[in-house]
Amino acid sequence: MKEKIAVGIDIGGTNTVFGFVTETGEVLHEGKIKSKGHKNVNDFVILLTTTIKKILNFELNHFDLAGIGMGAPNGNYYSGSVEYAPNLEWKGIIPFVQLIKDHFDVPVILTNDANAGALGEKLYGGAKNMNDFIFITLGTGLGSGIVSGGKLIYGHDGFAGEIGHTFAVHNGRACGCGRKGCLETYASATGIVNTVKELLNNCETDSSLRGVENGKLNSYLIYQEAKKGDKLAIEAFDFTAKILGRTLADSVAYTSPQAIFLFGGLANAEDLLLKPVKHYLEEYILNIYKDKVEILSSQLKNGQAAVLGAAALIWNEV
Numbered sequence: 001m002k003e004k005i006a007v008g009i010d011i012g013g014t015n016t017v018f019g020f021v022t023e024t025g026e027v028l029h030e031g032k033i034k035s036k037g038h039k040n041v042n043d044f045v046i047l048l049t050t051t052i053k054k055i056l057n058f059e060l061n062h063f064d065l066a067g068i069g070m071g072a073p074n075g076n077y078y079s080g081s082v083e084y085a086p087n088l089e090w091k092g093i094i095p096f097v098q099l100i101k102d103h104f105d106v107p108v109i110l111t112n113d114a115n116a117g118a119l120g121e122k123l124y125g126g127a128k129n130m131n132d133f134i135f136i137t138l139g140t141g142l143g144s145g146i147v148s149g150g151k152l153i154y155g156h157d158g159f160a161g162e163i164g165h166t167f168a169v170h171n172g173r174a175c176g177c178g179r180k181g182c183l184e185t186y187a188s189a190t191g192i193v194n195t196v197k198e199l200l201n202n203c204e205t206d207s208s209l210r211g212v213e214n215g216k217l218n219s220y221l222i223y224q225e226a227k228k229g230d231k232l233a234i235e236a237f238d239f240t241a242k243i244l245g246r247t248l249a250d251s252v253a254y255t256s257p258q259a260i261f262l263f264g265g266l267a268n269a270e271d272l273l274l275k276p277v278k279h280y281l282e283e284y285i286l287n288i289y290k291d292k293v294e295i296l297s298s299q300l301k302n303g304q305a306a307v308l309g310a311a312a313l314i315w316n317e318v
Contacts, residue, residue, distance in 0.1 A: 004066040006318075007052055008311030010113060011035060011072035011096075013087035016044075018052060019307030020060055023315050025124040027304050028063075029055055041090045041099070049103035067107035068100055069313030071116030071306060076158035080110050086176055109313040113137070113306065115152055115161065117298075118145025119316050120309030121261055126299035133259045134251060135298070136163065138266035141176070142184035142191075148255045164188075168247050187244035189219035189266050195236045196222055207232035223269050237272045244273075245280025252281075252289050263298035263305065270297065 038044040074085040080097025118135035131150040137143040142164030164184035172181030226233035
């Protein structure tokens, strides 16, 4: 009897990555195609499924395909559709599960990328022995997946757990969702860049970041300068941690998680972010939850996290 593998697909605004994953989390093969530049979504799906089939038929033909899991922005677990994703070329409601099923006779499951990441953390990362945790992705925006009682929370419509779009600052920064003050406008790579810009305009603190050319300021540069001791960069991280810790303190009250995992580019700042987030979480949290919630770095490998998370959709259910 052939060993089974799952395909994990992460659909991003620029690239779509995929991998072939065993039930134990070994990634046997990875690949990617461009998400942009196709005439329509059908052309994209044909290229994606044809590429996957070639690998299955010629390089991994000693395995059986158990199913295909997909993570995508605004992916709806219940409907199998990507709905009004702002950073994808295809607008409106795209029935991705059905489009993939037209090419494969196996289970196909879709959710948003942060939910997939949460399942990946549960099966392959630091949450293996946890039934209650929150998974936060800190990239260009802020995504989240909430696991309670060992199950991912989807809500009645498939869109539960959008912590990035809870209000962090009343009438604050404009968000891509059309509202103001959402958490992701402050606690994200984009958010910390805007924080530095505001600090540069509103204070006279000496900083090497003042000499950075317009358009070259990014979160990694801010991290590098903070590690060197730049006071303004450190202040930006502290402000980001305060907003994030305060909002997570509210989130804890809903599901009482054992831990909150931080993943993504900004989370790689480690002590510059994790320690102050923990400090502010404890400062703002309700007393019955104090000292009960860990703030941890994700144990998923950055390069494989998206693929592992998407494949986990299959191993979790099939």
